[in-house]
């Protein structure tokens with residue numbers, strides 16, 4: 121008998137569908153960069169590269185080792201979005217034809233040595249104050265203002281279109297753009313940027329989370345199904361406490377299913393009572409604290425529920441965003457924290 125285990129089933133047809141849905145928001149000439157940093161947000165870097173390379177114009181990585189894996193599997197443009205830091209790394213990206221980002225004046229001396237042999241994205245700090253060169257330092261990058269290079273920035277509040285910082289960032293970008301004699305290409309938007317400000321799409325958009333369905337929109341589907349099997353069912357009277365700390369208490373006579381998955385699989389330990397899950401296609405709720413290896417779920421209303429049935433923690437039919445929102449987390453974190461012991465399966469490669 122095969123032992124039960126939690127499973128992560130990733131359907132790349134859904135990822136490709138999500139990409140097509142996002143592209144509908146974009147002007148025709150705009151290039152689509154698929155961001156596949158952090159193991160493609162937990163969807164497997166190498167498999168994701170191959171599964172989406174025909175529907176993207178380029179790839180966004182963060183680390184050089186990620187960019188190298190992508191290059192082994194695709195000849196499309198690749199951007200190492202957080203730059204490189206040594207002449208060895210520059211030599212390697214030159215050899216592998218990988219683009220890079222300069223986001224700090226401290227990178228300027230080394231970048232200048234390679235400026236005739238590489239494509240550079242010059243990253244401006246327009247108000248997020250994380251990475252990016254200061255607006256008043258931009259004139260020191262004059263020799264990079266060519267029509268093959270790209271001027272970029274990153275939005276701090278793209279998911280909240282009413283935040284005033286968005287306009288400040290767009291205005292700062294626009295002013296700088298006017299200073300660089302408009303030769304360069306432009307890139308500002310991430311996923312939420314595309315959804316909320318498609319008029320700022322310009323030459324490249326850099327889309328990560330939306331490809332994987334980590335934004336709650338009717339046409340986007342969570343591409344990963346995270347599920348495990350029920351290994352026990354408790355029949356409890358009203359007033360019984362469940363799990364560590366006895367946090368939850370049954371309000372009525374209840375049937376509680378114990379699911380073979382816990383925070384060591386990557387399910388959030390902080391998940392609250394009432395977090396939605398699916399059992400036999402029926403919506404139900406977590407009750408009691410999540411353990412290292414187990415989750416308890418109220419199946420009182422699911423009469424046919426039995427040991428061996430599957431419980432979906434999130435899936436194309438139960439958006440990962442509902443879990444994130446309920447638990448004050450973000451879908452990005454949930455996707456990237458699924459642990460190595462979970463069995464992976466990949467569909468529609």
Ligand SMILES: *Cc1c(COP(=O)(O)O)cnc(C)c1O
Pocket residue numbers: 155157201274309310311312326327328329330
């Ligand atoms: C991660 C990242 C993106 C993609 O962001 P999403 O919100 O996942 O679409 C875009 N640009 C940069 C610089 C990033 O680091």
